[in-house]
Amino acid sequence: MTTSLKTRTARLSVLxxxxxxxxKVVVGAVTGSVSxxxxxxxxxxxxxxxxxxxxxxxxxGNPADDRHPFGHxxxxxxxxxxxxxxxxxxxxxxxxxxxxxxLHPGETEALxxxxxxxxxxxxxxTFVSRRLYKVAKLTESVALEADALHLKTDVxxxxxxxxxxxxxxxxxxxxxxxxxxxxxxxxxxxxxxMLLRKAFFPLLDTALSQSEMTKLTGxxxxxxxxxxxxxxxxxxxxxxxxxxxDVPAQETIETIHRQCDLIETRLEHEFxxxxxxxxxxxxxx
Numbered sequence: 001m002t003t004s005l006k007t008r009t010a011r012l013s014v015l016x017x018x019x020x021x022x023x024k025v026v027v028g029a030v031t032g033s034v035s036x037x038x039x040x041x042x043x044x045x046x047x048x049x050x051x052x053x054x055x056x057x058x059x060x061g062n063p064a065d066d067r068h069p070f071g072h073x074x075x076x077x078x079x080x081x082x083x084x085x086x087x088x089x090x091x092x093x094x095x096x097x098x099x100x101x102x103l104h105p106g107e108t109e110a111l112x113x114x115x116x117x118x119x120x121x122x123x124x125x126t127f128v129s130r131r132l133y134k135v136a137k138l139t140e141s142v143a144l145e146a147d148a149l150h151l152k153t154d155v156x157x158x159x160x161x162x163x164x165x166x167x168x169x170x171x172x173x174x175x176x177x178x179x180x181x182x183x184x185x186x187x188x189x190x191x192x193x194m195l196l197r198k199a200f201f202p203l204l205d206t207a208l209s210q211s212e213m214t215k216l217t218g219x220x221x222x223x224x225x226x227x228x229x230x231x232x233x234x235x236x237x238x239x240x241x242x243x244x245x246d247v248p249a250q251e252t253i254e255t256i257h258r259q260c261d262l263i264e265t266r267l268e269h270e271f272x273x274x275x276x277x278x279x280x281x282x283x284x285x
Contacts, residue, residue, distance in 0.1 A: 006061070006144060009135040010054035013147050016128045017047035020121050027117045036114050038094040038181040039121065039154075039161055042188060045090040046150045049083040056143040060237070070275075073235035076143040080199025083146050087192035091185045098181035112169070118162035125151040125158065140237035140272060142202075146195050153191045157184040205233040212271070216241065219270060225263060226283065241267065242277040249282040256280045 024040035056079035064071045132148035135141070164180035167173070207213060213232065220227060226246035233240050245263075247256050264276045 005135060006057035006139050006141050007054065009132055009144060010050060010057055010147065013050035013128055013132060013151065014047065014054055016124055017043055017050050020124060021047060023117055024121065027113055031114045033114055033161075033165065033177055034097050034181050036117070036161060036165075038097065038184050039118065039158060041090050041094055042154055042157060042184065043121070045083075045086050046147075046154055048086055049150050050147055052079045052082055053143040053147040055079075057141055060141075060143070070235065070240070071238055073238035073273075074203060076141060076237070077199045077202045077235070079143045080146040080195055081203070083150070084192045084196035084199060087150070087188055087195070091188045091192065094181055094185040094188070098178040098185065102175065102178040102182075114165045115162045115169075118158045118165065122155050122158040122162065125155045129155060142199060142237070146199060149191060149195055153187060157187055160184065160187075202234045208232040208234055208239060212239070215270065216267070219266060220263075223263065223266065237273050239271055239274040240277075241274060242279075244279045244281050246283045247280050 021040055021043045024036055024043055028036035028040050056076050060072045060075045062072050129148045129151035132144050132151065136144035136148055160183060161180055164176050168176050208216065216232070217230070220243075227243045228246065230241075230243040232242070245256075245260065247259070260278045260280065263278060267274055267276050
């Protein structure tokens with residue numbers, strides 16, 4: 001059910017981005033606005049990201065198998081890294097085009113049409129990004145959260161381009177067009193850096209977030225669990241916890257097994273998609 005929900009949501013993003021790209025390319029060509037064309041490039045990257053996210057959420061939902069005994073959760077992190085690198089590339093192209101237009105200014109026409117298209121883009125992406133964020137939080141999907149971040153930035157940049165075109169229409173300062181495009185590129189670079197950090201570090205098997213670690217240790221202390229060598233890591237929406245459980249040397253296997261079951265059940269109730277490995281050891285005390 002979770003994978004199906006994520007797949008349907010990712011498909012919505014693919015469809016909306018495809019339509020917006022066509023609209024922006026046509027209007028950008030008609031108006032000659034480099035800022036609108038930069039937004040078309042931005043949406044093209046959003047489309048690639050949406051397609052990557054679509055396949056990532058499908059694959060990450062596959063159960064563990066012989067070749068992937070820990071599941072496929074890291075596929076979402078890999079997709080996030082690829083998306084971030086694509087955004088960096090798009091930003092470089094936008095900066096190149098904007099600098100060229102700044103050095104060799106040109107007239108921007110049909111400004112009203114450009115403002116309307118940018119406004120439509122902002123409204124559509126506001127709706128889609130909110131839907132993506134909602135499902136991403138519900139399913140803890142890194143890929144969908146990355147896709148939502150793309151579209152949220154697109155909302156900001158589209159609104160900025162619409163405002164800039166309006167100012168050009170009011171002032172006649174066509175130099176504002178490449179300046180707006182450069183601002184769009186700066187925002188996109190910041191977006192890609194934040195995404196890269198979020199997606200890349202789990203690939204190095206970094207521990208769970210500080211808030212989750214605090215919650216985890218709090219539960220173990222509440223259950224009066226004696227443990228050591230606690231290790232955690234994340235893979236997409238999946239969490240992996242491993243620790244050594246201190247038990248009295250004279251305790252029976254049945255009692256120890258029952259205690260492990262109680263701990264695992266509690267953690268599975270408190271955390272979604274968690275795998276717990278417990279190594280019982282005779283108490284050192």
